[in-house]
Amino acid sequence: MTEERSAAALVVDGLTKVYGDGTRALDAFEMRVPAGSFFGLLGPNGAGKTTVIAAAAGLVRAPAGKLFVFGHDAVMDLRARLLVGVAPQEVHLDRFLTTRELLVYHGRYFGMTRRDAGARADELLRAFDLSEKGRTKPHRLSGGMRRRLLIARALVHRPRLLILDEPTAGVDLELRRELWRYLRHLHEEATTVLLTTHYIEEAEELCERVAFIRGGRLVAEGTPHELVDHFGGEKLEDAYLEVMR
Ligand SMILES: Nc1ncnc2c1ncn2[C@@H]1O[C@H](COP(=O)(O)OP(=O)(O)OP(=O)(O)O)[C@@H](O)[C@H]1O
Ligand SMILES: [Mg+2]
Numbered sequence: 001m002t003e004e005r006s007a008a009a010l011v012v013d014g015l016t017k018v019y020g021d022g023t024r025a026l027d028a029f030e031m032r033v034p035a036g037s038f039f040g041l042l043g044p045n046g047a048g049k050t051t052v053i054a055a056a057a058g059l060v061r062a063p064a065g066k067l068f069v070f071g072h073d074a075v076m077d078l079r080a081r082l083l084v085g086v087a088p089q090e091v092h093l094d095r096f097l098t099t100r101e102l103l104v105y106h107g108r109y110f111g112m113t114r115r116d117a118g119a120r121a122d123e124l125l126r127a128f129d130l131s132e133k134g135r136t137k138p139h140r141l142s143g144g145m146r147r148r149l150l151i152a153r154a155l156v157h158r159p160r161l162l163i164l165d166e167p168t169a170g171v172d173l174e175l176r177r178e179l180w181r182y183l184r185h186l187h188e189e190a191t192t193v194l195l196t197t198h199y200i201e202e203a204e205e206l207c208e209r210v211a212f213i214r215g216g217r218l219v220a221e222g223t224p225h226e227l228v229d230h231f232g233g234e235k236l237e238d239a240y241l242e243v244m245r
Helices: 003-007 049-056 078-083 099-109 114-127 143-155 173-188 200-206 224-231 236-244
Strands: 008-018 024-034 038-042 064-069 084-087 161-165 192-196 209-214 217-222
Touching (some): 008 192, 024 192, 024 209, 038 173, 049 084, 049 161, 099 114, 099 143, 173 200, 217 224, 217 236, 224 236
Parallel strands (some): 038 192
Antiparallel strands (some): 008 024, 008 064
């Protein structure tokens, strides 16, 4: 393990993914998410963001290239799996479990004791203002509540790297602010946060560094300030539009 790899929460090195139907979702994609950082991955629909995230979670079959999570091979090494929590873009929640059971089962899956998983589930239900919905089945929650539950689920096993794929899509303004506050709090407690979003101002507000992806390739990376300096304009959105043009 090199020094550089050990210092990074996620290293993506020459990652290429061609899906079964021939779609080249990633083309020698490169990205380095420093440990402890708040990092944004931005790009248009179909750019490859969700594919990067799935690969970091060990869920992409046979990608070419390398991925390391805190120095562990994300494809081959199960230790990497334990260090990552993912809140996926699409909401798929088991209809047969209650909200609380869903969190407990997730914890058990990741090797937590029943007691620890139960306590953690209650803690997260409180943190995400879902305590009253603990006995409710997820399909009876509102859309915003389901989003919150997805993030809570990603956190059950206390991952060091939290990955959120469009966490605030379809979330009302108030809840969005609340989620921001919670994510900042996690970040202050040393969790590395990687998120994708189509709200560029959200990334500008939250992220210390951002990467722009287009057509499966990295097209720019830096602090929002650096990117604005380099590509011109006043806001990150201007730089984004310039790069994606
Ligand atoms: N299972 C799959 N089979 C075939 N092609 C796929 C599959 N999943 C994704 N793709 C294709 O790979 C490319 C990248 O998709 P991906 O979901 O990674 O993009 P994205 O950046 O997350 O987009 P969005 O912003 O719309 O969520 C797209 O062309 C998509 O159609
Ligand atoms: Mg996506």
